[in-house]
Structure formats: C-alpha cells, structure tokens
Amino acid sequence: MSEPLAGNHGRQGPTSSAGRPGVAPVVSALGRETSCDVLVVGGGINGAGIARDLAGRGLRVVMCEKDDLAQHTSSSSTKLIHGGLRYLEYYEFSLVRKALIEREVLLRSAPHIMWPLRFVMPHDRSLRPVWMIRAGLFLYDHLAKREVLPASTTVNLRHHEAGQPLKPFYTKGFVYSDGWVDDARLVVLNALDAQQRGARIYTRTRCIEARRSATGWHATLQSRDGETVTVSARAVVNAAGPWAGQFLREHAHQRDTKGLRLVKGSHIVVKKMFDHPMAYIFQNPDKRIIFAIPYEQDYTLIGTTDVEHKGAIGEARIDDSEIAYLCEQASRYFAKPVTRADVVWTYAGVRPLLDDASGDPSAVTRDYLLDLDTSEAPLLSVWGGKITTFRKLAEEAADRLCPALGHQGGAWTSGQHLPGGDLSSYIGAAQRPDTDFERFDQSLADRHPWLPPALRRRLARNYGSRVDLVLGRAQQLSDLGEEVAPHLREAELRYLCNHEWAGSADDVLWRRTKLGLHMTPEQRQAVATWFERGSAPTEPATLASMR
Known part of the structure; x- marks a missing residue:
C-alpha cells in the first residue's frame, strides 16, 4: 500500500470566524x-x-x-521519545543528555499520548562487542536523572519472552528504557x-x-x-x-x-510479529539500526531508513529498495521472515537535518x-x-x-500539561504517568460503563481528559450519533472538526487517529463521503461554549 499521508487530503472545510477552531483555515477578517x-x-x-x-x-x-x-x-517519525542511543557512537553527548532529560518531562505532560517503552537489543556477536554495548547503556542510564524509567539490564533470550519471536542464534539481550509518542x-x-x-x-x-x-x-x-x-x-x-x-x-x-540535508526516513507496517509489549532495536551490518515496535494493537512498525532525498519535499515515498532493506534487516533477527507481501502500510517523511558535512546520512547530527x-x-x-x-x-x-x-x-x-494530559479530575493527584493513565482508563470505565472497552481505551488514549468534549452528555452509545465507519461515530468527527482543525478524511484517519489502518477502502471512503456531503459543522463551536 502506498503512503497515504502525502498528496491530496480531501476538500477544504468551511472557514470559521475569528479565533475559533474550525475545519479549515482559522482566519480572522479575511481581506483585512x-x-x-x-x-x-x-x-x-x-x-x-x-x-x-x-x-x-x-x-x-x-x-x-x-x-x-x-x-x-512531524507525522512521519518512528514515534519515539528517546535519547538516541546510537548517537553516543558519534560523540553527540550533549544532544543525548538534552534528549534524555526531556523524556520524563514529556511523559508527565501528556500520559495519554506518551508512555514508557522497554527496548530489547539482541546481541549479534559479529557486530558491536558486549563491553561496548554495556558501556553505552551505562552512559545512557546515567547522563540524566531518571524517576520513571527503569535502568538497563541484561537478559537471557533463551528463557525471556522477548527471545521467543527471534532466531535461536540470539541468546543474550540488553534491555533499556525510552518512550513512545503519538507524534501527530x-x-x-x-x-x-x-x-x-x-x-x-x-x-x-x-x-x-x-x-x-x-x-x-x-x-x-x-x-x-x-x-x-x-x-x-x-x-x-x-x-x-x-x-x-x-x-x-x-x-x-x-x-x-x-545548509540543510534532506534525509528521507521510511517505515513499513506489518501484521503483529510478537505478543509482548516491548520493542526491539536491531543492529545491522552497515552500522545502522532499525526498530520493531508494537503498533496499533494488531501490527508491528519497522523502521527507519536514512536516504538522501532529491525529489519534491512534500512528495516523499518509500521505494522498493527501502522496503527490501527493512524486510531483510528485520528478517536477520525474527524467526519468521518479513517479506514484501507482509507489508500492509508504509509511510515516509523528509527530515530537515543540519548539514554537518557527514558523508553518511545516518551520521548527520539530529x-x-x-x-x-x-x-x-x-x-x-x-x-x-x-x-x-x-x-x-x-x-x-x-x-x-x-x-x-x-x-x-x-x-x-x-x-505544564498539554491539553488532555491533566487527569486529576478523574484520578486525583498524579503519581506516575504510566500508572496514572491506567487509573484514568478505569475511572472512565466506571463513569461510562456503556462504552465498549476497545472504543473507551482508544478515546482515552487519543483525548485524555478532553474525552468529555467528545462524549458530551451521552448516556448510551447511540447518543454519539451515526457510526460513520467502524469505531468512528459522528460525535468524534464533529469534535475533531470543531476543535482540532480536521478538514478531510485523511486528517482524521491518518493523523488525528490511525483508524485508517484498521479500515477497508470502502470504510475509509465512507468517512470521506461524510465530509463531502457537508456533514462537517459549518460554524464550529468555541472551546468556551463546550466547557
């Protein structure tokens, strides 16, 4: 499937009045x-x-x-809040420290869209030696203070759940912490x-x-x-x-x-390769790394590449050689090979990196x-x-x-919290961002027992405490309006148009949510038709009127 984030993103919605969140340009006094x-x-x-x-x-x-x-x-990243373990090899200690400090600041600011994630690095004896990896992880653990994220450790992959999807060749692994983010x-x-x-x-x-x-x-x-x-x-x-x-x-x-170096990073999404909640970081013979990350419950996200981009900036697409590279490198580790036929979705973006005269795009400073x-x-x-x-x-x-x-x-x-990140009205005082979200999800279930668990969990993840603006005064599922496509009802679509500048089906299906990944072409078209028939509000509500 080609990458759906670029190109035509549907019709432009109606213009709202000054200062209001709308479905198209929020422009005050046009022409003045x-x-x-x-x-x-x-x-x-x-x-x-x-x-x-x-x-x-x-x-x-x-x-x-x-x-x-x-x-x-900004919607085409590997979706990680991380210090950048591999940047230590390029002596980017200041950048890594700055990023490590930011991890927990960000995790606390929006625990609904960011959460801790453990990464497993299987050791390949033909690549970096054990002492080098341990030294790097020691630095990674100690360059910045940690309060939420646990330290790195070593595991025996023959007995650890992370070893089950891997080839038996990989017997030793290193586990460390970073974070996940819904970038868009x-x-x-x-x-x-x-x-x-x-x-x-x-x-x-x-x-x-x-x-x-x-x-x-x-x-x-x-x-x-x-x-x-x-x-x-x-x-x-x-x-x-x-x-x-x-x-x-x-x-x-x-x-x-x-000068900017425009470097394309591409990703593939395949059906779920493993059942546990951890991610993998794989070392490659070309000295690069790729990640394999749990994605959208049913999938695994694999990426990224680093390729000089020479084409139009807004039209980045993964090419066949990048797909082959990601499949080949992932297949070096997974017992079940990853093939082109397994790929259900791809996306690519252009990173604007400072030109520091590095010959290798992977070595260009971030x-x-x-x-x-x-x-x-x-x-x-x-x-x-x-x-x-x-x-x-x-x-x-x-x-x-x-x-x-x-x-x-x-x-x-x-x-400060980002919108939706302050969960105190549901759970009281914050404790840890990861457990705070679980308490929030349970509180949401207690308040709205009529919400199907999968829908409730997704709404909680997407909107945090702003879920009240989506649910309004609903007392039953039908109060949320027509189900335009599976698990997407009119109340949510109207919220996204009124408050989050959504003006097309792509805005909703691939950026505000990732529901497009779970839908058939016909179901995605149903969302596009909802916009085309003028169902989007023509006079968006202000935030004040929804409080």
Whole structure:
C-alpha cells in the first residue's frame, strides 16, 4: 500500500470566524489586515511548540501552516521519545543528555499520548562487542536523572519472552528504557494549547509573501480558496522544516545562510510479529539500526531508513529498495521472515537535518540550531531538530526572541500539561504517568460503563481528559450519533472538526487517529463521503461554549 499521508487530503472545510477552531483555515477578517507580535510559519512540531511557548508568555501569536497540522515530517517519525542511543557512537553527548532529560518531562505532560517503552537489543556477536554495548547503556542510564524509567539490564533470550519471536542464534539481550509518542497528536495538542493561550492558528494557509523592514514584517497569508489576509508582525519565526530554506529565499526574500540535508526516513507496517509489549532495536551490518515496535494493537512498525532525498519535499515515498532493506534487516533477527507481501502500510517523511558535512546520512547530527537575525525586524529560523527535544527547542527560541522584542516573560512549559494530559479530575493527584493513565482508563470505565472497552481505551488514549468534549452528555452509545465507519461515530468527527482543525478524511484517519489502518477502502471512503456531503459543522463551536 502506498503512503497515504502525502498528496491530496480531501476538500477544504468551511472557514470559521475569528479565533475559533474550525475545519479549515482559522482566519480572522479575511481581506483585512491583522496584527500580532510574532508570525510563526510552519505547523509541524517545532512551529506548534514555539507558538505555544510564546503565547504562554503573553505574546500575540499567529501560526500558519500550508497543509494540515503535522501533515509531513512531524507525522512521519518512528514515534519515539528517546535519547538516541546510537548517537553516543558519534560523540553527540550533549544532544543525548538534552534528549534524555526531556523524556520524563514529556511523559508527565501528556500520559495519554506518551508512555514508557522497554527496548530489547539482541546481541549479534559479529557486530558491536558486549563491553561496548554495556558501556553505552551505562552512559545512557546515567547522563540524566531518571524517576520513571527503569535502568538497563541484561537478559537471557533463551528463557525471556522477548527471545521467543527471534532466531535461536540470539541468546543474550540488553534491555533499556525510552518512550513512545503519538507524534501527530503531539503537534495538535501543542497547537490547541497555543490557541487556548491566545494564539490564532491558520491551517491550509500559505505565507506567500513576507516583507521586512526595520520596524516590522508585512506578510500575506492565502487560504486554499484564494482568500488572503495581511498580517503585520513585529517578528517572524521560520519553522518551515524541510521548506525553511525555500521560505527564506522565495517568500521572505532573505539570504539562506544555513545548509540543510534532506534525509528521507521510511517505515513499513506489518501484521503483529510478537505478543509482548516491548520493542526491539536491531543492529545491522552497515552500522545502522532499525526498530520493531508494537503498533496499533494488531501490527508491528519497522523502521527507519536514512536516504538522501532529491525529489519534491512534500512528495516523499518509500521505494522498493527501502522496503527490501527493512524486510531483510528485520528478517536477520525474527524467526519468521518479513517479506514484501507482509507489508500492509508504509509511510515516509523528509527530515530537515543540519548539514554537518557527514558523508553518511545516518551520521548527520539530529541537533538543532536557532538562527536569530536582528539586523532589521527579528527573524528566527529553526534548522534541524528531533521530536524529543521540541519543547526545549521552543523554550530556547522564546528565550532568544523575547528580549529582541523587549518582552518580559520566562520559561514556563517544563511543568505544564498539554491539553488532555491533566487527569486529576478523574484520578486525583498524579503519581506516575504510566500508572496514572491506567487509573484514568478505569475511572472512565466506571463513569461510562456503556462504552465498549476497545472504543473507551482508544478515546482515552487519543483525548485524555478532553474525552468529555467528545462524549458530551451521552448516556448510551447511540447518543454519539451515526457510526460513520467502524469505531468512528459522528460525535468524534464533529469534535475533531470543531476543535482540532480536521478538514478531510485523511486528517482524521491518518493523523488525528490511525483508524485508517484498521479500515477497508470502502470504510475509509465512507468517512470521506461524510465530509463531502457537508456533514462537517459549518460554524464550529468555541472551546468556551463546550466547557
């Protein structure tokens, strides 16, 4: 199956009024001028994170994204919150430490979409020696403080459940901790928090022109139906990811001072290869690694590749050689070979990595650089980065930008929940993010015993404490409206349109949820038809009206 995240994502929904979350561009006073302190260009994880941080410091923020939130790189990751064990081999100690510190900060902020995950590394005697792996794991355990995640250990795969799906050749394994994240939902939650703190979020809206002067910026934003709004901003943040250089050159009329390596990472999804809840990290003879991760209950996610991307940025697709590579490397470890016929879904994204002159794409740094130009009105460009360090990147960006704007406002995000992440109304005081979620799920079952367990669990994972906005006053399953497709009812679709900028079936099926993976083509078409027949709300409700 080809990767469904790129290309045409369905019709654009109706435009909402100023400041309201809608099913298309949230544009106020189209055709007139609006003003703000900061215009953020790019609705991936870095743009949404920066918009959230700045709005929380009291700045007036507008964020625009030419497509859907997280439509490209930020929904195409391996979906891990991790320090990057393999980066230790490239002496990226500062990056690894920064990422390790962030793991538990993020896990506590949204325990419904992020949770701890144990990784098993089978030892291949022909590759890295035992002493090297143990040394690396010792560093990994001690570079940053851990309160939630357990330390690494060694296991005998002949007797451990993780050894059962593997070839008998692998007798020793190393187990360590990192975390899992629903990457696309992480972006949406940051955008939601930014909006709740006063930011205006424009989706499916391009910044087609940005003119700079000594006193400010004048930018023209254009929605897909051709309507425009002019934004006067004191500063611009270029968080366009793989398009960052292009935005500077073609739209902001500025010199592109940094080089990006565009590296494609591709993944395959196959039917479930093992029953236990742990993931695998496999070492390959080419010195790379791949992961095999439990995915969506019934599947295993395998990735990733690192391939120089030469084509159009928004049209990344996995190619046959990448599928063959992932199948071959996974088959070196699994007793049951992974074949092309086993692949049920693929996805690929382009990582915008800082060009550090490394010959091997796998060796290119995953660290980021913030470039602040104050020669005229401030321009902050974001180069590189990884999903684990997005919050720290956003904090550092705001720390640098606020003084340039003469604004007083300190860092605030490290101890704050993302929307839906505060479960206290269900469970009382937080304890541990992993056990907190289980207590929340049980409390949700107690309050709504009519919810089928699988549906309840999915809603709990997707929305956390915001599930109340989905369920409303429902007392029975039929109160949630028509079942448009299996396990997807109108109440949830309307919530996603009203509050999370969903404007097409793809937005819902492949980013806000992963229900598309579980549906037939006919069932996915039923969701598209729901949008096409105008079932999406034409006047979205405000968050205030739903409280």
